Amino acid sequence: MEIKKLDTLPEKIIIPLRQHRGAVCEPLVKKGDRVLIGQKIGESAEYQSSAVHSSVCGEVIAIEEAAHPDGNKVMSVIIQPEDSNESVAFSACKDVKPDQLAKFIKESGIVEHYGIPTHTVLRPKGKKIDTVLINATSSEWIGGTFKTPGDYASQMLDALKLLMKAAGAKKGAIVLRTDDKESIDAFEGIEVNKKKLKVAPLIGSRNVGYYFNEQNSDIVIVSQERIFGKKILNFFTYRVTGRKVKIGCDPTDVGVAVCGIKSAKALYDAVQTGVPFYDTVVSVEGVSNKMEYILVRIGTPFKDVIDSYGYTGAIGKIIANGVRTGVAQYTDQVPVTKGTTRITIQKPEEVIRDEAIECIHCARCVDVCPVELIPSRLAVMADQGRFDESRQIHVENCIECGDCAAVCPSKIPILQLIRYAKDAIEMAYEDLPEKESSNLKVGCGCGGE
Ligand code: SF4
Ligand code: SF4
Numbered sequence: 001m002e003i004k005k006l007d008t009l010p011e012k013i014i015i016p017l018r019q020h021r022g023a024v025c026e027p028l029v030k031k032g033d034r035v036l037i038g039q040k041i042g043e044s045a046e047y048q049s050s051a052v053h054s055s056v057c058g059e060v061i062a063i064e065e066a067a068h069p070d071g072n073k074v075m076s077v078i079i080q081p082e083d084s085n086e087s088v089a090f091s092a093c094k095d096v097k098p099d100q101l102a103k104f105i106k107e108s109g110i111v112e113h114y115g116i117p118t119h120t121v122l123r124p125k126g127k128k129i130d131t132v133l134i135n136a137t138s139s140e141w142i143g144g145t146f147k148t149p150g151d152y153a154s155q156m157l158d159a160l161k162l163l164m165k166a167a168g169a170k171k172g173a174i175v176l177r178t179d180d181k182e183s184i185d186a187f188e189g190i191e192v193n194k195k196k197l198k199v200a201p202l203i204g205s206r207n208v209g210y211y212f213n214e215q216n217s218d219i220v221i222v223s224q225e226r227i228f229g230k231k232i233l234n235f236f237t238y239r240v241t242g243r244k245v246k247i248g249c250d251p252t253d254v255g256v257a258v259c260g261i262k263s264a265k266a267l268y269d270a271v272q273t274g275v276p277f278y279d280t281v282v283s284v285e286g287v288s289n290k291m292e293y294i295l296v297r298i299g300t301p302f303k304d305v306i307d308s309y310g311y312t313g314a315i316g317k318i319i320a321n322g323v324r325t326g327v328a329q330y331t332d333q334v335p336v337t338k339g340t341t342r343i344t345i346q347k348p349e350e351v352i353r354d355e356a357i358e359c360i361h362c363a364r365c366v367d368v369c370p371v372e373l374i375p376s377r378l379a380v381m382a383d384q385g386r387f388d389e390s391r392q393i394h395v396e397n398c399i400e401c402g403d404c405a406a407v408c409p410s411k412i413p414i415l416q417l418i419r420y421a422k423d424a425i426e427m428a429y430e431d432l433p434e435k436e437s438s439n440l441k442v443g444c445g446c447g448g449e
Helices: 098-107 118-122 140-145 149-167 181-187 208-214 233-241 261-273 302-307 364-368 375-383 387-392 403-407 414-428
Strands: 013-016 040-043 058-067 073-081 131-135 171-177 219-224 256-260 279-285 292-297 317-320 342-346
Touching: 013 058, 098 118, 098 149, 098 261, 118 149, 118 256, 131 149, 131 233, 131 261, 149 171, 149 181, 149 219, 149 256, 149 261, 171 181, 171 208, 171 233, 208 219, 208 233, 219 233, 233 256, 256 261, 279 302, 302 317, 302 342, 364 375, 364 403, 375 387, 375 403, 375 414, 387 414, 403 414
Parallel strands: 131 171, 131 256, 171 219, 279 342
Antiparallel strands: 013 073, 058 073, 279 292, 317 342
8 A cells, every 4th residue: 555655844853862761862963963864863872772863854953852742841853854855875784693783773763662662672681582573463554664465574574583683582473463364364375484374363372382383483473353552562472472471570571572563664674775763654543534644754743744634624632642542742743753653633522521420330341451450440549549459459450451441431531540540659669569469361470481
């Protein structure tokens, strides 16, 4: 599928010097400098950091704090673009050793959409990764990023091998969505090590380990249902590998690196051409009667993306990264970053302003919770400040999918209340004490397979 490209240049490009969790980069340019496309304009010596690059050719007009889609203000390089495609000289990075590849990933500014620099996911300090997973269950990104399904499959396989090489991992898997027939068809029949691939469904105890053995292959393609949520990594890891991740830990603690399609594609492109991560595909919702996809330069203000569709209607709310779990923006001058996956426009009449009423104990929230929590009780405890009690019923296991709030007939802001409790717990404990085992699907505390 061909996708729209935002060809018109914004009046200014705003490139935050932090686009992930970790250190803010130091600017490598100053006001008045002329920069080229792909030029590195910020870096940090900290391990938990990733370089940032200019997405345009133009003049640096300011280095100052500016709005960031996560709701904060972040030091940013503001560039006035000029109508030129002048870029720095790019050089490919093929056939390099794992150490060089990991360094190249940091230098190329590749960051996971969930906010962690990719090189630190692949090489977490003090831990060893044995399995790399590409979470390809969000197929709406795929259509906009690859010309054909065949391109998608072959590039993702190459990217998986690169990620495994950088991590020093022996095994790797691409996880598709069970109902994504186009992607499944694209992978079926492709050859890896002279064997034809067969997309295998994850059912019951048949996780990737089962298929590594059954297919006698270090690379497998599997499928599972899509899981929504901001903090799905631990749950996803358990579903795919059967490895339980302790509360307060992440998949790297059980030897698993989870990467996304965007970072995998960015790595593939960077290795092939040397071009760093400076543009991205974003889905745009609410500007027409269907979901739109657009390739934009990082640093483009949301307003320019919205205007490119000729949208003239009234705007009630702009949300970054999805209605259920995203962040409402206070200005349309906030820029697209490496972590931006979706821009949603809501008309004034679509903005939900219902007053919450009392819980009617319908248990709909309990029925939909994918990690078997009791959202109604968690909401009450959070509201009353009973945070320790909420820990006892595993508030930290919430993957922030928002399903409970979406079905609640009383319009109780369950997710916000749960986030409030989680934040309070995080601030209250420097080192969270060990928790008893639970019978939940994740975070049982056993920490192993
Ligand atoms: S408590 Fe709500 S937001 Fe959290 S995982 Fe369950 S349904 Fe999703
Ligand atoms: S869905 Fe809402 S009203 Fe129903 S039990 Fe849950 S919190 Fe209460």
